Amino acid sequence: MNDQIFDQQLQYYRTDLATHLKALQDISIAVGNKELTDWVSELRMRTTDPFMFVVVGEVKAGKSSFINALLSRDICKVAPDPCTDTVQQIVYGEKESTHVLNEHLKKITLPIDILKELAIVDTPGTNNVTIKEHQEITEHFIPHSDLIIFVFPCINPYQESAWKFLSYIHQEWHKKVIFILQQADLLAASPEGLNINLNNVVREAQKRGIDNPRTFCVSAKDELAGQTDKSGFHLIRAYIQENITGSNAVVLKLHNGVKTALHILEQLQKGLQTRQGQLEADQAFRLEVKQLLVQREQHSINEVDRVINYTLEGYHKVAKDLEQEMSEELGLFSLLGRTIKNLPLINKLSNTKSFNEWLEDFKNRLQKELTHVLQERLNSGIFDVAHNVQQMVAQIELKIQVTQKNPLINNDTVFTHIAEKRNGILGELKEYFNIFVKNDGKHMQPMTDNNPLWNIVAVLATGGGVTAVGGILATLSQGIWLDVTGGLVVALGLVVVGGGAQWSKHQVITEYNENIQRTSEELKRRIHEHLRPYIQNLKFDVDKHFLKFDAYLANEAKDIAQLTTQQQQTQQALEVLKNRLQNDYPNLALE
Structure with a gap:
């Protein structure tokens, strides 16, 4: 992977974003909504964090195997029964370690170079309704994610809870999403069937407002077995190298921070209009x-x-x-x-x-x-x-x-x-x-x-x-x-x-x-x-x-007038920053 490149322009943008996020935090404090204030505070802190993937999908969709194959390490447990019963945040560390933050969340550190630029969050299945906190924690990571990797089993990408969760992600937070059809080896003998399911995933994504969905067919089994020529993971890695690592990761991180902040301001604007x-x-x-x-x-x-x-x-x-x-x-x-x-x-x-x-x-x-x-x-x-x-x-x-x-x-x-x-x-x-x-x-x-x-x-x-x-x-x-x-x-x-x-x-x-x-x-x-x-x-x-x-x-009357002025000024400033990022980096897939 390429080393990070922080040019002077990106540093300027990062400082600019930090200023606007501080203004947004002041607004959230004035609003008096603790959850909103916590969101913005965490967003401010995460602007300098590595690019974060959140991997989601139903139980047994192959999420953990996908992560293991991507990192070429057996990190996430894989078994016939559902294994991921907690949210796992995988980040870079000098030594391999596991920190249990609470009964629903653990943090894993690994000395893998790619994790210097990427952080990965492995989540329980979207249909795991036995523990309500899983979905709440997953939804807590979604607002701060930079890329959502949606994993479907290639033989059955029609799971209702997964598509409902996708609608929430896209409509509520407008996050960048890519689609993985995992376990492609199961349809190796039927490429027509794989293409049908792949096209159906594209259509379902388009129905939910994603115009040009990026899809990948992969086999974690083949990748871990050393059959990299047919596993499909080389395409995923090429996508990551082209769009995410190095200075691209910084730009995407900045862009995602701007988008998330604008989304919060849009929600705030709607709330202020309702309040008015x-x-x-x-x-x-x-x-x-x-x-x-x-x-x-x-x-x-x-x-x-x-x-x-x-x-x-x-x-x-x-x-x-x-x-x-x-x-x-x-x-x-x-x-x-x-x-x-x-x-x-x-x-x-x-x-x-x-x-x-x-x-x-x-x-x-x-x-x-x-x-x-x-x-x-x-x-x-x-x-x-x-x-x-x-x-x-x-x-x-x-x-x-x-x-x-x-x-x-x-x-x-x-x-x-x-x-x-x-x-x-x-x-x-x-x-x-x-x-x-x-x-x-x-x-x-x-x-x-x-x-x-x-x-x-x-x-x-x-x-x-x-x-x-x-x-x-x-x-x-x-x-x-x-x-x-x-x-x-x-x-x-x-x-x-x-x-x-x-x-x-x-x-x-x-x-x-x-x-x-x-x-x-x-x-x-x-x-x-x-x-x-x-x-x-x-x-x-x-x-x-x-x-x-x-x-x-x-x-x-006084509070609404003050908050509306602050919201409009901060939103206008962030729109300017968003347009400048898009103008300066036109070839990067920011949307």
Whole structure:
């Protein structure tokens, strides 16, 4: 094999690639995906490693025999039963040794010159499903490989698991692949059959997007037996010498590093696009919630105005009915009649209440009926306000459920941690609103001690009744100067008294109505005072629970913008490096 040739231009390219891979590593760290960061870190370290072959294929395809024949050494175990039960990394070393790295991976060092420029990875069969870790480790080596050697048994190159794995290798990582039909000695007597299988392998590879698949028919048995003229391995070695060893290996290594880095950046770009789409969907959802809050707040304020009008309407109706009774009772003949009927001689024969007794009864009924109508109408009106609030919260909860269901970002593998963070925040929001709806449903019963809306009813209704009665009684006390304690009204003073009673009645009714009006205004003010802050505080409380989500959206917008800029700059730089490599080495099979 030729010695490595490192010219100044290749050293420049290697330095350039190292710079871009450092930028890619910084991006992966910023992304916060440990697996991605590990991939890029290993890619950086492997840029100066020997060219790496990864040999794959199904169990008993002849992979281990192929490696033994290629290296002219019995390195990999060969037996009738499946032998390769671990991934074996074969590299150059001054002494032959085997290091067991773990139960699924071992490293073999050999003093073979070709291994100074090549490293070979022997893998278990693609259909060895008994140990899941085998495939995981194999897939871990694939991203960092420089050439995939796919080995098929020449008598049956149609194994399903092998072709599925090929699709993964090519579609996921766009790795350079060559195809080996091993055990060609088994079809030595049937060259037509070998050609048919070879052509079928070419067609299957082309179906999977490999335009010009390179295929080789070899016999490890013949090679190890010294029959090198018919083993086919001279063609493999010629391919390696022409395309891989010496400075070619460095160029291919650089090119593969660029391709792998670009592939990672393409995956990152797709992830960022998905993440941006998710951000825009989440921003639209948040805007909908804000608009809903504004609409529902206005609707609730309108409901408060309706509650006020509805409540005062009932309040005035009761006050008007009681005004009619008071007007009748304060009439001259009604007053005189009660006075006369309560004289000592007549009272024994009459059950008529004295004016003081009627006044006490009137006061109690006034308090009771006004409080009752306030309580009844406030209950009904506030129930509508509460129902409006419950509808708003239920709508928000539904929007959260829709937003949380089938999120775009959950399908992305690069930003799984962002998806988990987002789901956690939405889960907290959903839980809060779910509890709110359940509790609010329980509290939608009149006059409970749990819901602040219903506590308002008791305060306003009782307070309104007391205010009205207090003002009216003060009016009655000041306006009625007649002797209504049971004394005899003399006929001589009847005209004067009568005139004074009528004047006092007018004064009492006027001041009664004025007090009712003042009480109405006070009620209106107090209902506004109690209900509007409740609605505003509710909106504030909803917004408060969205603070974490709002912070997440702000951070997402900033992070996506920064990562997108870094990703685009690094991708453009790597594309330039890739084109320069292709222009400077046009005769090398880089693709």
